[in-house]
Amino acid sequence: MTKKVFKVGIVGCGLIGKKRAKALAPNGKLIACTDINPLQAQSLSKVTGARIYPSWRELVSLKEIEVVIVATNHDSLALITKVAAENGKHVLVEKPGAKNISEIDSVISIAKKNKVKIHVGFNHRFHNSLLKARELIDSGEIGDLMFLRGRYGHGGRVGYEREWRADPKLSGGGEIIDQGAHLIDLSRWFLGDINNIQGFACNYFWNMPVEDxxxxxxxxxxxxxxxxxxxxxxxxxxxxxxxxxKLGKIDLSG
Structure with missing residues (x-):
């Protein structure tokens, strides 16, 4: 039986977009790409043979495309995802999927209305070490779970406060919505749904309007x-x- 190969379009051809394109085979084939930086789109097209489109709206409306990958800054994730869903496309959108709850609720509503699947790119669930942890937990190897501790950090670099992540209009927030989103997702995956949240957003070092x-x-x-x-x-x-x-501990680091 021949396995279906999905026809894919990518919006955002930077580092993450290129990684997604590389991981498509054997289930997907990239046929179209676009980026606000033409050089990024040209770079991806040169490697994959994908056609370049000047506009993401044009790309997501292509009849032949079945799946759209959205790998842009946070400020445009929800809008592109919604328009793609309205055009009947399934979507893999990079985390956090939107800048706020209102945006993500709108994405969910439109996906249901158009009967398409939206998946947020929480790729850590598919890392070999975390899959092994899931296997050990499900088998009862470490007994009933009690609690977990997670840390995720970017190495500091000169000019970080001038990058797009430091602009709340583009990012929607600081480290909590960026790397913190992965930790929250993994916590839900291992422990279950959350009903109580406490925390602090602090700025200790960088001169920027979002938390470091x-x-x-x-x-x-x-x-x-x-x-x-x-x-x-x-x-x-x-x-x-x-x-x-209660019977053991799993420690993952990297």
């Missing part, structure tokens, strides 16, 4: 707790995730 450190404490309906920190004041990139069970 976010501290969160999440509690589930079953009283399992996640202690999380997202930061862009680390000396180098950091990922640390500790899962505590």
């Amino acid at each position: 450190n976010g501290f969160m404490m999440l509690r589930t309906l079953k009283n399992k707790v996640a202690f999380l920190q997202a930061s862009c004041t680390e000396w180098k990139n950091l990922f640390s995730f500790e899962i505590y069970g």
Whole structure:
């Protein structure tokens, strides 16, 4: 039986867009791409053979495209996703999917109305180490889960306060909506739905209008707790995730 190969278009041909394009085979084929920077689109097209379109609206309206990947800054994620869904396309949109709750609720509503699937790119769930952790937990290897601790950090770099992530109009917020989104997603994946949220958004180092450190404490309906920190004041990139069970502990780092 021949396996279906989806025809894909990518909006946003930067680092993440290129990574998504590289990962498409064997289930997808990139046939169209676009970027506000023509050089980025040309770079991706040269490697993949995808046709370049000057406008993302033109790309998402192409009849032949079945799946759209949205890999842009946070400020345009929701809009592009909604228009793609209205054109009957399934969408993989980069995290956090939108700048705020109102935007993401609108995305969900339009997806349901048009009967298409929207997936937010929480790729950490598919890392081998985290899949192994999921397997160990599901098998009862470390017993009932009690709590977890997670840290995610960007290494500091000169000029960080001038990047798009530091502009709330483009990013929607600081480290909590950026790296923190991955930690929140993993906490829900391992512990279950959250019903109590506490935290602090702090700016300790960078002169910018969004937080450079976010501290969160999440509690589930079953009283399992996640202690999380997202930061862009680390000396180098950091990922640390500790899962505590009654019979053992899983420690992931990188």
